[in-house]
Amino acid sequence: MTAEKTNELELINSLSDAAWERIRSLALSTAKYENFVRLGSAPTPDKGELKKGVWNGLNSEDNPKSMAIDFVLLSLGCALERDNSSILMKMGESESISPRSLAKYLGMTELIIRERMNALFQSGFVGRNYESGTYFLTDSGKSLVMMINQIVNRLAETINQKLPDLVSKGYEPRL
Secondary structure, eight states: OOHHHHHHHHHHHHHHHHHHHHHHHHHHHHHHHHHHHHHSSOOOOOHHHHHHHHHTTSOTTOOHHHHHHHHHHHHHHHHHSHHHHHHHHHHTTSSOBOHHHHHHHHTOOHHHHHHHHHHHHHTTSEEEETTTTEEEEOHHHHHHHHHHHHHHHHHHHHHHHHHHHHHHHOOOOOO
16 A cells, blocks of 8 residues: 555544544533433433434434534534644644744734634644643644645645746647
């Protein structure tokens, strides 16, 4: 298997895992909340309770694939937003980084950085180290940054190879 295929599989697996963890977290939180509202403070729901709370709440026409599409597109949309991508790319240069350092480097306020980091955390691309107050890329974040870097490098090579020839020939209208 080529390195490119391996990277694609890593990205697919890590994005899928991150989306699953978010869905899992939402399902468990919803079930806990419903138990709390119905019963007062209740322990974590068992499998039967969770099944009733999650699957019975879905429309019979809903299916896991449509849920997966929604979560993947929401996650990628968040990560590929220009400022969020800049945050991820900068984070890819170090093991962990503080919001203050990121704000200084990117020319944003620390509050904006924290809000964006929270969105990236919710999407599964960023993790938090509560003790040090720093953030780090998750496996999904690392895979996405690696893929973006590969695309950028390949495009830069193409530009370097083909643009000089295009410029020297000038514009030739197609007939």
